[in-house]
Amino acid sequence: MQSIQGILEFIDQIFVNLSFWFSSLLANYLPEWAVTFIMMFATVLVLIVFGLASIIWINIFERKILGRIQDRYGPNRFGPWGLLQCVADMVKLLTKEDITPSRADRLIFNLAAVVPIVPTFMILAVLPFGRGMVATDLSIGFLYIVAVGSLGTIGIFMAGWSSNNKYSILGGMRTVAQMVSYEIPMVLSVVGVILLVGSLSMVSIVEAQGQWRLPFIVLQPLAFVLYFTAAIAEVNRSPFDLPEGESEIVAGYHIEYSGIKFAMFLLAEYVNAFSICAIATTVFLGGWQGPILPSWAWFFLKAYALYFLLIWLRGTLPRLRVDQLMNFAWKTLVPLALANLMVTALVAKLVPQHSLVGAIALLAANLVIIVCIVIVKYPRWKQDKREVVLVSRPPTPQMESS
Amino acid sequence: MTSQETFDRLVARFPGFELEYVEGKDPAVLVKAENLVELAQNLRDEEECDYCSSITGVDYPEHFEVVYHLYSMKKEGGPVILKVRAEREKPHVPSVTPIWRGANWQEREVWDLMGIRFDDHPDLRRVLLWEGYEGHPLRKDFPGPQDEYTFS
Amino acid sequence: MTKLKTETVTLNMGPHHPSTHGVFRLILTLDGETVVDVEPVVGYLHRNHEKIGEKNNWIQNTPFTDRLDYISPMNNEFAYVLAVEKLAEIDPPERAKYIRIIMVELNRVANHLISIGFLLNELGCFFTPMFYALRWREMIVDLYEMTCGSRMMPNYFWIGGVSADLPEGFLPECKELVSALPGFLDEMEQLITENEILQMRCKNVAILPPEVATAFGCTGPLLRASGVPYDVRRAEPYSIYDRFDFDIPIGTVGDVYDRYLVRIAEARQSVRIVDQALRDLPEGETATPKKRKFKPPEGDIYHRTEAPKGELGFYLVSDGTENPYRYRIRAPSFVNLQALPYMCRGNKIADVVVVIGSIDITMGEVDR
Numbered sequence: 001m002q003s004i005q006g007i008l009e010f011i012d013q014i015f016v017n018l019s020f021w022f023s024s025l026l027a028n029y030l031p032e033w034a035v036t037f038i039m040m041f042a043t044v045l046v047l048i049v050f051g052l053a054s055i056i057w058i059n060i061f062e063r064k065i066l067g068r069i070q071d072r073y074g075p076n077r078f079g080p081w082g083l084l085q086c087v088a089d090m091v092k093l094l095t096k097e098d099i100t101p102s103r104a105d106r107l108i109f110n111l112a113a114v115v116p117i118v119p120t121f122m123i124l125a126v127l128p129f130g131r132g133m134v135a136t137d138l139s140i141g142f143l144y145i146v147a148v149g150s151l152g153t154i155g156i157f158m159a160g161w162s163s164n165n166k167y168s169i170l171g172g173m174r175t176v177a178q179m180v181s182y183e184i185p186m187v188l189s190v191v192g193v194i195l196l197v198g199s200l201s202m203v204s205i206v207e208a209q210g211q212w213r214l215p216f217i218v219l220q221p222l223a224f225v226l227y228f229t230a231a232i233a234e235v236n237r238s239p240f241d242l243p244e245g246e247s248e249i250v251a252g253y254h255i256e257y258s259g260i261k262f263a264m265f266l267l268a269e270y271v272n273a274f275s276i277c278a279i280a281t282t283v284f285l286g287g288w289q290g291p292i293l294p295s296w297a298w299f300f301l302k303a304y305a306l307y308f309l310l311i312w313l314r315g316t317l318p319r320l321r322v323d324q325l326m327n328f329a330w331k332t333l334v335p336l337a338l339a340n341l342m343v344t345a346l347v348a349k350l351v352p353q354h355s356l357v358g359a360i361a362l363l364a365a366n367l368v369i370i371v372c373i374v375i376v377k378y379p380r381w382k383q384d385k386r387e388v389v390l391v392s393r394p395p396t397p398q399m400e401s402s
Numbered sequence: 403m404t405s406q407e408t409f410d411r412l413v414a415r416f417p418g419f420e421l422e423y424v425e426g427k428d429p430a431v432l433v434k435a436e437n438l439v440e441l442a443q444n445l446r447d448e449e450e451c452d453y454c455s456s457i458t459g460v461d462y463p464e465h466f467e468v469v470y471h472l473y474s475m476k477k478e479g480g481p482v483i484l485k486v487r488a489e490r491e492k493p494h495v496p497s498v499t500p501i502w503r504g505a506n507w508q509e510r511e512v513w514d515l516m517g518i519r520f521d522d523h524p525d526l527r528r529v530l531l532w533e534g535y536e537g538h539p540l541r542k543d544f545p546g547p548q549d550e551y552t553f554s
Numbered sequence: 555m556t557k558l559k560t561e562t563v564t565l566n567m568g569p570h571h572p573s574t575h576g577v578f579r580l581i582l583t584l585d586g587e588t589v590v591d592v593e594p595v596v597g598y599l600h601r602n603h604e605k606i607g608e609k610n611n612w613i614q615n616t617p618f619t620d621r622l623d624y625i626s627p628m629n630n631e632f633a634y635v636l637a638v639e640k641l642a643e644i645d646p647p648e649r650a651k652y653i654r655i656i657m658v659e660l661n662r663v664a665n666h667l668i669s670i671g672f673l674l675n676e677l678g679c680f681f682t683p684m685f686y687a688l689r690w691r692e693m694i695v696d697l698y699e700m701t702c703g704s705r706m707m708p709n710y711f712w713i714g715g716v717s718a719d720l721p722e723g724f725l726p727e728c729k730e731l732v733s734a735l736p737g738f739l740d741e742m743e744q745l746i747t748e749n750e751i752l753q754m755r756c757k758n759v760a761i762l763p764p765e766v767a768t769a770f771g772c773t774g775p776l777l778r779a780s781g782v783p784y785d786v787r788r789a790e791p792y793s794i795y796d797r798f799d800f801d802i803p804i805g806t807v808g809d810v811y812d813r814y815l816v817r818i819a820e821a822r823q824s825v826r827i828v829d830q831a832l833r834d835l836p837e838g839e840t841a842t843p844k845k846r847k848f849k850p851p852e853g854d855i856y857h858r859t860e861a862p863k864g865e866l867g868f869y870l871v872s873d874g875t876e877n878p879y880r881y882r883i884r885a886p887s888f889v890n891l892q893a894l895p896y897m898c899r900g901n902k903i904a905d906v907v908v909v910i911g912s913i914d915i916t917m918g919e920v921d922r
Binding site: 066069070071072166167170174238239241242245246247248249250314315316317318319320321322323324386387388389390391392393395 | 563565566571572573587674675676677678679680681682685686689749751752754755757781783787788791795796801802803804805806807811812815816819902903904905906907
């Protein structure tokens with residue numbers, strides 16, 4: 001029993017121990033500041049390599065599942081079960097001609113391909129991938145994520161504007177409107193959790209869920225739904241993929257990009273989608289905590305389960321229109337997030353922290369809000385039903401024709 | 403097939419129009435171009451031919467002919483077939499677009515391919531071919547494709 | 555506060571655009587995202603079908619009509635063949651008539667499935683409904699392949715009958731398909747119709763009032779969704795449609811949502827007709843003896859049928875020779891497309907593609 005726990009502990013801490021071992025190795029030869037510097041650099045490198053490598057896995061995962069949803073196989077030609085398809089696609093993208101339109105603003109056009117990818121990777125820095133596996137435990141972790149995440153908007157708008165194409169300008173404008181609007185409910189919905197935790201640090205948020213012995217999705221189900229909805233819009237995934245909207249504005253902001261620059265946008269999109277799942281895992285699903293399996297395995301299991309939800313939504317839902325998108329953010333998500341915040345603040349003050357009673361009270365408060373929405377909305381859903389009228393009549397008698 | 407009764411009614415209503423009953427598989431009413439608009443207006447309002455199904459230009463050796471197939475959606479009756487003749491040199495007939503909005507593109511198509519002008523048409527441009535195309539391909543004197551092929 | 559000075563943008567949509575159903579170009583005048591004006595430009599697929607039709611002889615034109623609306627080729631052949639038969643006064647055998655009805659109505663189901671699938675695709679559904687619809691369309695096309703060897707360009711109808719009798723195994727498979735199709739339509743409706751986003755996107759978008767629809771000469775599901783119960787199969791029954799029992803579904807508002815509902819309901823009615831035709835299918839000959847040189851008598855004829863997209867008419871003029879003197883096609887998509895600017899004005903760009911999808915056009919027919 002002892003030995004099994006020891007093995008589990010070893011597997012759990014394998015990456016942390018590796019980094020300790022590496023830094024102590026370096027400490028033998030180098031001064032302290034150099035070790036710190038090299039370790040920071042190594043962490044960044046590991047994160048970037050992880051980000052890039054996970055694209056391959058995520059991409060094939062998405063395409064396989066989309067294929068299944070759509071009643072087909074998905075890629076199955078290259079490699080075992082088509083697992084190397086993404087490598088082939090990458091090689092294709094990287095070897096394609098890199099075109100810059102002659103009328104484009106060259107500097108911004110080229111810069112725009114890099115800008116969205118930088119904040120994407122910066123977000124990974126504060127995420128705890130496992131017990132002790134966090135690059136930097138910033139005390140303002142969530143604030144940092146929000147601040148950095150909103151930088152991506154600028155990159156996309158730069159791309160839309162500098163391409164000098166009307167479709168891409170439309171896509172760029174849509175992106176700005178959408179991202180600015182959806183940031184507000186996204187942040188507001190998490191504020192309730194932060195209120196319960198009393199800290200912005202991602203690591204403390206995870207640990208607080210350990211103290212409650214419940215993930216925050218149980219305490220704040222509405223906040224989770226709000227966060228996830230807003231976050232999907234934030235990363236331009238279906239059903240909020242208006243900035244790309246291939247059936248209306250063709251490809252939106254990246255219509256003029258090709259080759260490696262297009263690959264950069266794709267990369268940013270996938271890493272972004274993964275990071276919102278990772279954030280949701282950390283904030284609402286208890287992060288790396290879970291029985292038996294090593295902590296990092298739990299983290300990725302939960303994150304990929306959420307990613308599966310994203311793919312599922314992409315495979316099934318139609319896209320909203322631009323005015324409906326704005327309505328949804330400002331008339332539905334923001335008021336609900338505010339209501340949730342107020343109720344959470346009230347209940348959290350009344351009940352004791354880290355207790356079953358408190359958990360039940362919070363859950364009940366959330367359920368009350370959800371029931372209220374249904375009561376208000378349900379009559380309208382009912383009355384909107386419409387059916388065709390079937391006109392049944394005999395054929396018109398015809399004149400005798402020759 | 404325009405029925406004999408409809409024709410008789412039209413003749414009674416417009417004695418001065420020199421309408422002519424064209425016998426055939428689909429009997430039609432031959433009308434003079436200058437009387438077309440008034441007759442069409444009357445057909446829409448009185449006979450309830452609210453639906454203009456088809457407008458066709460035909461290139462006959464002596465003249466051009468524009469054929470209108472009118473139906474009634476309300477009464478589910480019809481068709482009333484009007485035929486209008488235009489001379490070979492600079493053919494033109496009055497437009498019925500003000501009466502049936504749907505005639506717009508069909509008249510443009512006839513002008514495009516057959517070269518029959520429609521007077522008072524709001525927007526008489528080529529519709530299928532591009533602006534600046536020479537000639538009207540559906541005319542019989544327009545050279546067809548050169549390669550001859552036959553099935554045997 | 556002084557009013558902001560804004561100007562409109564002209565956006566050239568197409569001819570190479572993923573949602574314009576072929577090579578169709580729209581010149582949009584935009585005020586931000588709102589469409590101020592639309593000018594459709596057609597003709598990119600023009601090959602002067604009618605001129606070539608005059609060069610072909612009467613029999614050669616039958617396969618040529620497959621190329622008009624390539625989504626529903628059987629309907630095109632049916633209309634042409636009926637027009638020629640009316641001109642030459644040929645009466646095909648009873649069995650051929652029933653086979654024709656089966657083929658044509660199956661084709662209508664296939665067309666509506668594709669049309670719904672593409673409409674959903676244009677709403678941003680990322681191909682899933684389209685694949686579901688195409689799976690069942692595929693089964694219908696398989697039946698065509700079994701009967702005449704071709705999936706999309708069947709050339710099955712002949713003047714005076716059909717080219718071959720139904721093959722062995724057709725009837726059981728067709729019966730199986732017909733009994734399964736309503737189930738699939740139910741499934742489709744369950745998955746799609748109640749979807750909140752679909753309702754938001756489709757309801758009260760691009761309303762076409764009945765009097766406007768009539769004035770534009772719109773026909774088919776587009777007209778019936780506006781609430782006009784006009785169906786040529788009922789208003790002027792051709793072939794043997796007066797023997798079948800079916801209803802005409804009509805919409806109540808005339809928006810995109812109604813067009814979607816009417817299409818699904820029409821597919822159900824078509825299944826009903828096929829069911830009845832399979833039940834009543836008589837034995838016997840399938841074609842009148844074919845002449846080597848087919849020369850219909852002189853005269854002109856207009857015959858119209860209810861194709862899936864609307865009223866498909868053929869105006870044929872014969873001068874008694876082997877070739878038609880005039881071969882005119884009244885294409886439903888071409889006429890229906892005129893209502894597009896009316897429906898698009900004041901809506902958003904995203905609605906334009908949805909409206910195109912809801913009209914259900916095929917450029918092969920529009921441009922001819």
